[in-house]
Amino acid sequence: DQQVKQNSPSLSVQEGRISILNCDYTNSMFDYFLWYKKYPAEGPTFLISISSIKDKNEDGRFTVFLNKSAKHLSLHIVPSQPGDSAVYFCAAPRPGGSNYKLTFGKGTLLTVNP
Amino acid sequence: NAGVTQTPKFRILKIGQSMTLQCTQDMNHNYMYWYRQDPGMGLKLIYYSVGAGITDKGEVPNGYNVSRSTTEDFPLRLELAAPSQTSVYFCATVGGHSYEQYFGPGTRLTVT
Numbered sequence: 001d002q003q004v005k006q007n008s009p010s011l012s013v014q015e016g017r018i019s020i021l022n023c024d025y026t027n028s029m030f031d032y033f034l035w036y037k038k039y040p041a042e043g044p045t046f047l048i049s050i051s052s053i054k055d056k057n058e059d060g061r062f063t064v065f066l067n068k069s070a071k072h073l074s075l076h077i078v079p080s081q082p083g084d085s086a087v088y089f090c091a092a093p094r095p096g097g098s099n100y101k102l103t104f105g106k107g108t109l110l111t112v113n114p
Numbered sequence: 115n116a117g118v119t120q121t122p123k124f125r126i127l128k129i130g131q132s133m134t135l136q137c138t139q140d141m142n143h144n145y146m147y148w149y150r151q152d153p154g155m156g157l158k159l160i161y162y163s164v165g166a167g168i169t170d171k172g173e174v175p176n177g178y179n180v181s182r183s184t185t186e187d188f189p190l191r192l193e194l195a196a197p198s199q200t201s202v203y204f205c206a207t208v209g210g211h212s213y214e215q216y217f218g219p220g221t222r223l224t225v226t
Binding site for chain 2: 004006009032034041042043044045046049089093099100101102104105106107
């Protein structure tokens with residue numbers, strides 16, 4: 001049962017344009033979401049997060065939008081740069097516990113072409 | 115401050131062999147996790163620990179064992195390696211004040 005879904009395995013955009021990565025979730029108890037970025041041969045690194053009390057969080061070129069009614073969040077990267085090429089994972093803490101476990105989506109491979 | 119370190123980076127095992135994947139953190143975090151990542155898949159939780167002496171199973175614990183004798187170390191043991199355990203293994207830690215997990219660089223394991 002995949003509770004966090006990233007339905008696009010890959011995305012290709014031109015340098016300078018906007019990249020939009022999408023994530024859907026099925027568990028309405030999720031109240032916090034994180035995005036991780038992963039380069040080949042490295043571990044994932046935290047990028048940005050959002051609490052369910054907000055519908056937007058911005059950090060430089062990265063903005064995450066949350067639509068609770070649709071159980072959907074998206075990560076916007078503007079402008080996209082070749083160094084943004086990586087796999088992006090959406091994740092959510094499992095509700096009901098205090099052990100900080102995360103449920104991850106399958107990831108989306110973003111390629112930014114020069 | 116190295117964060118989370120993992121050894122080895124790569125390993126090839128024969129079916130039935132055993133090995134221990136090492137994970138060490140210098141962040142003084144209580145919570146530690148082991149994940150595996152298969153191609154095209156997300157991260158699956160194998161085992162986790164909420165502090166020294168306390169471990170628990172994640173989603174995919176079969177074929178693995180862990181121990182947590184110190185805050186810093188959280189080794190993952192494969193007793194009888196099987197081809198299905200070919201994967202990239204990541205160790206992670208979190209301090210308990212936020213959900214942000216810090217990951218090690220991973221161990222790429224091939225079982226043939």
